[in-house]
Amino acid sequence: MESKIKKILERIDLLNERLKKEYSELSEKYGFLTKQKKIIFLERIRERNKKFRIPAWKYAIPKSIRHFLSMPFIYMMIFPVVILDIFITIYHWAAFPLYGIPKVKRGEYIVYDRKFLDYLNIIQKVNCLYCSYVNGFFAYSLEIAARTERYWCPIKAAHKPKVYHNWYKDFSDYGNPEEWNQKFNDRKAFEKLKEISSEEQNK
Numbered sequence: 419m420e421s422k423i424k425k426i427l428e429r430i431d432l433l434n435e436r437l438k439k440e441y442s443e444l445s446e447k448y449g450f451l452t453k454q455k456k457i458i459f460l461e462r463i464r465e466r467n468k469k470f471r472i473p474a475w476k477y478a479i480p481k482s483i484r485h486f487l488s489m490p491f492i493y494m495m496i497f498p499v500v501i502l503d504i505f506i507t508i509y510h511w512a513a514f515p516l517y518g519i520p521k522v523k524r525g526e527y528i529v530y531d532r533k534f535l536d537y538l539n540i541i542q543k544v545n546c547l548y549c550s551y552v553n554g555f556f557a558y559s560l561e562i563a564a565r566t567e568r569y570w571c572p573i574k575a576a577h578k579p580k581v582y583h584n585w586y587k588d589f590s591d592y593g594n595p596e597e598w599n600q601k602f603n604d605r606k607a608f609e610k611l612k613e614i615s616s617e618e619q620n621k
Contacts, residue, residue, distance in 0.1 A: 423574065427587030450534075455525075457534035470537040477541050499552050502559070510562050517569050518605040520612055522561045528554030565608070572601040 445451055449463035459467065480486040514521050532538065532546040564583035572589040579586075588607060590597035601607070 423591065424587050431584075431587070455531070457531050459534070459536065464536050467536040471539055472542075474539040474541050477539055493548070495552065496548070499555060503555055506559050506562060514562075514565075517566075519565050519569060519608050522558060522565065524558055527558035527561065568601075568607055569603060569605075572604075572607075573598060 449460040450457050452458075480489075510521060528551060530547060530550050532550060533543050535543075538546065560583055564585045567583075568585040568588065572585075574586065574589045574592050576592045588601070590601050
């Protein structure tokens with residue numbers, strides 16, 4: 419009998435698919451199109467957006483002393499993140515082939531498309547670049563950790579976690595040893611990813 423928890427999580431996945439379609443309609447609403455990884459706005463929209471841009475020299479002056487005092491603490495985080503990135507990447511490239519798990523595509527999680535927004539000045543774009551890298555990296559790392567967990571520890575918690583990843587719905591129910599034995603070290607769980615990757619390569 420299929421777990422009710424799994425059914426609910428699958429319905430959430432369907433809603434996420436609908437959400438993707440809503441995202442695709444933003445291009446028509448805000449006047450831009452996507453060519454490969456480049457975002458191109460209509461000329462009239464670009465001119466309109468530029469009117470909202472705060473001059474860089476003006477933006478460089480902090481509005482609040484609290485903002486100014488926080489800056490070193492924000493930017494010093496780049497050092498541990500880069501170190502973690504190196505270690506995560508080494509693990510990812512070394513261990514995943516040994517487990518038979520498809521590698522995570524970094525570019526699907528670390529996205530730098532805010533640079534195409536004309537209403538951001540150069541300082542804001544640099545800040546967005548930083549945020550895109552750090553937050554995208556954590557999402558990328560979560561997917562690596564999630565696939566690892568799916569392979570080694572695919573068991574749901576006894577209580578609903580505050581946050582869970584996309585693989586969680588495929589975990590065995592807490593207290594179900596039969597399902598656990600089926601899913602432990604199950605390489606077949608990643609077959610769909612391999613099929614998608616193969617289809618993308620053939621396009």
